[in-house]
Amino acid sequence: MPSPRRLRGATLWRGEPALSSIQPVSAPNQAPSRLLQTLAVALLVGWLVLGARVTATLSTGGRGTLAILDPALILLGVAIWCCTPTGRGKIVPARMYWRSAGPLFLLLLLLPVLGVAHGTHNVRSLYSIALVAVPWSIFMVGRVAGDPRTWTRGVTVAIWIHGAYGAAQLMGRLSLLPDALSGWMAAWDLSSQAAYAESYIVSQRSTGVLINPNSYGLWSVLAVVFSVFYLRGRTRAISIALALTGVYASESRTAMAALVVSLIVVALTGRGLDAILKMVALVAAAAVPLAVLNWFGMLQSFFSESTLERMRSGWLVLTGRGVDENLAGRFEAWDLARTMSADHWLGTWGPPQVTLGQSIDSQYLALFLQGSLPLLLAYLLLLISPLIVLPKRRRRPFVALSVAVATMSLTATAFENMAAMGLVWCALVIDALRLRAYGDETVRSEVAEVSHDKVAAA
Numbered sequence: 001m002p003s004p005r006r007l008r009g010a011t012l013w014r015g016e017p018a019l020s021s022i023q024p025v026s027a028p029n030q031a032p033s034r035l036l037q038t039l040a041v042a043l044l045v046g047w048l049v050l051g052a053r054v055t056a057t058l059s060t061g062g063r064g065t066l067a068i069l070d071p072a073l074i075l076l077g078v079a080i081w082c083c084t085p086t087g088r089g090k091i092v093p094a095r096m097y098w099r100s101a102g103p104l105f106l107l108l109l110l111l112p113v114l115g116v117a118h119g120t121h122n123v124r125s126l127y128s129i130a131l132v133a134v135p136w137s138i139f140m141v142g143r144v145a146g147d148p149r150t151w152t153r154g155v156t157v158a159i160w161i162h163g164a165y166g167a168a169q170l171m172g173r174l175s176l177l178p179d180a181l182s183g184w185m186a187a188w189d190l191s192s193q194a195a196y197a198e199s200y201i202v203s204q205r206s207t208g209v210l211i212n213p214n215s216y217g218l219w220s221v222l223a224v225v226f227s228v229f230y231l232r233g234r235t236r237a238i239s240i241a242l243a244l245t246g247v248y249a250s251e252s253r254t255a256m257a258a259l260v261v262s263l264i265v266v267a268l269t270g271r272g273l274d275a276i277l278k279m280v281a282l283v284a285a286a287a288v289p290l291a292v293l294n295w296f297g298m299l300q301s302f303f304s305e306s307t308l309e310r311m312r313s314g315w316l317v318l319t320g321r322g323v324d325e326n327l328a329g330r331f332e333a334w335d336l337a338r339t340m341s342a343d344h345w346l347g348t349w350g351p352p353q354v355t356l357g358q359s360i361d362s363q364y365l366a367l368f369l370q371g372s373l374p375l376l377l378a379y380l381l382l383l384i385s386p387l388i389v390l391p392k393r394r395r396r397p398f399v400a401l402s403v404a405v406a407t408m409s410l411t412a413t414a415f416e417n418m419a420a421m422g423l424v425w426c427a428l429v430i431d432a433l434r435l436r437a438y439g440d441e442t443v444r445s446e447v448a449e450v451s452h453d454k455v456a457a458a
Contacts, residue, residue, distance in 0.1 A: 036084070040076060040141045041154050044426075047073045048158035051419050052211045053192050065195045070130050070418070077137025080144055100385030104378035105132045111349045111371050121350030128351045134418050135425045142429035151430050152230055155423065156239060159223045162208035163242025166216060169206040170249040206249035210419060217255025218408045219420040220246030222401060225262055226423050229397040230430060258407035262400045269396050347372040363409035363416065379415065397427060 047069045056068045112128050115121035145151065169189070172182030186203065193201045193211045205213035208220070223243035227236050247259050352369035353359055360366040368376045381388075383406045386398035401424050408414040415421060 037145045037150070040080070041145045041150055043069075043073060043076055044138065044141050045154040045158055048155070048419060048422050048426075049161050049209050051422075052215075053188075053209055055192075055195050057195075070134060073137045074130065074133045077133070077140035080140040084144055096389045099381075099389050101135075101382050104375070104382050105135075107371050107375050107378055108132050111347065111375070112351070115348065115350030118349065120348065121354060125350035125354055131416060131418065135421070138422065138425040139429060142433060148430045148433040151426060151433065155226065155426050155430075156231060156235060159227065159239050160242060162210070162216070162219060163223070163239070163246050166206040166208040166220070166246045166249045167242065169208075170245070173204065205251045206246065208246060208250075213250040214252045214255070214408075214412045215417045215420060217247055217250035217252030218258070218404070218412065218414055218417055219423065220244070220250060221255050221259045221262060221404045221408070222420055222423040224259060225266070225397065225400045225404060226427055228266060229400075230427065254408055254411045258404045261407050262404040265403045266396070266400050269399060347375065360413065361411050363413045366413050366416070394431065397431075398424075401427065 051067055051069045051073075054067065054069050055065045058066050109129055109132050112121065112125050115125055116123055142151070165185075168177060168181075169185060171177045172185055175182075177185075189203070189207065189211075190201060193207075196211060202213055206216060207213050208216040210216045210219065220243045223246065224240055227239035227243060231239055244259075247255050347368075347370050348354075349370065352366055360369065363379070364376060367379050371378075383402045386395040386402055390398060405414045405421070405424065
C-alpha cells in the first residue's frame with residue numbers, strides 16, 4: 001500500500017487531486033464567519049439578478065453608464081483574497097485551469113493593456129478585464145461559502161426571479177396584468193435600457209431582469225440545463241418551467257435552437273436508453289400546461305403576433321425563401337467587421353466594438369477581431385474543455401452548458417454576457433465544492449436520470 005505521503009501526491013485523473021488528499025474548503029479554526037458567508041452569497045445572488053439594472057452615470061467618454069454591482073463583486077473577491085485565510089487556496093487544480101479557461105483569461109487580461117499602452121484604445125477599454133475579474137471573484141466567493149447547498153439555493157432564487165419577471169413581462173404584453181403593475185414594469189424596463197443606449201430599447205420581447213432579450217434567452221437556456229442537473233423535486237420542476245417560459249418569452253430564435261441542441265446532448269450523453277427516455281419524458285412534461293390551455297381554447301392568447309412573425313421569418317430565412325431585417329443587420333455588421341480585420345490583422349487588442357462603433361453579434365467574430373486566431377482558439381479550447389479536463393462521470397452537465405454557449409455564440413456575444421455566464425461559473429464552483437465536501441467523483445445530482453456513479457473509496 002502506498003504511504004500517506006505518496007497518496008497525498010497521487011492523482012485520480014488529469015490534474016485532479018486524489019480523493020484521499022481532498023480536504024474541506026477550510027479548517028474549523030479557519031472557517032470564515034457566518035456573516036461573511038451570508039453577505040458574500042447575498043451579493044452574488046444580487047449580482048445575478050440585478051447586475052444589469054443597478055447602474056451609475058459616469059462621464060468616461062463611452063456610454064456613460066456603469067453597472068456598479070460588477071465592481072462591487074470584484075472588490076468582494078479582492079477582499080476575500082487579501083483578508084481571509086482561505087482566500088488564496090485553490091478551488092480548481094492549476095493543470096485543469098491552464099487546459100481550459102487559462103489561455104483565454106490570460107489573453108483577455110493582456111490585450112486591453114497592450115491596446116491602451118499602444119495608444120489604440122483609451123483607458124476605459126480596460127473595463128473589459130471584468131470578463132476575467134468577475135468569474136475569478138465568483139470562485140473567491142466559493143472559497144468562503146463552502147456549502148454547495150447554499151450556492152444551489154442562491155442560484156435557484158435568481159432563476160425564479162428572472163423567470164417570474166420575464167413571464168410577467170409576457171403577460172403584460174398580452175394585457176393579462178393590471179395596468180398599474182404592467183405600467184410600472186414597462187417604465188422600469190425603459191429607463192434601464194435607455195441608461196445604456198437607445199438601441200437597447202425593446203418593448204415587445206421579455207428581458208427578465210436583464211436589459212436585452214437575447215441575453216435573457218441565453219440565461220434561460222443555461223437555467224434549464226442547471227435545473228436539470230443540480231435541482232430536484234418540485235424546485236426542479238418550477239425552475240425548468242420558469243426557464244422554459246423565459247426562452248419562449250425572449251423570442252430569441254438562437255436561444256430556442258440552443259435549447260434544443262443542449263437537450264439533445266443531455267439525452268445522448270445519458271447512460272443508455274433509459275436515461276434518454278426519461279429526458280424525453282421530462283421535456284414532454286413541460287408541454288402539459290400548453291396542452292391544457294389548448295384544450296380550453298386559451299392557447300392562442302399566449303402567443304403574441306410578434307412571436308409568430310419572428311418564428312415565421314426565421315423559418316423563411318432558413319429555407320432560403322425570405323430575408324429577415326434583424327439578420328440582415330447582423331450581416332451588415334459582420335461585413336464591417338471583416339473589413340476591419342484586414343486593417344488589424346493582429347487584432348484590435350482592446351474591445352473591437354469600441355473601434356467599430358457598434359455591437360458585433362457573434363462571439364467568435366468579436367474575439368477574432370480582438371486577438372486574431374490565438375484568442376479565438378483560446379475560446380474554442382474553453383468550449384471543448386469539459387471533454388479534455390473532466391472525467392466522463394463529471395463532464396455531462398458542462399458539455400450541455402458549453403454546447404448552449406457555443407450555439408448562442410453564433411449570433412450573440414454569449415461569453416461577454418457576464419450574468420448568463422455566471423450560471424456556468426456557479427455550476428463549476430458547485431461541482432468543485434461537492435467534490436471536496438463529499439469525496440465524490442461526480443456532480444451529485446439527486447435526480448435519477450442525471451445522476452452518475454460514485455467513485456468507490458479506495
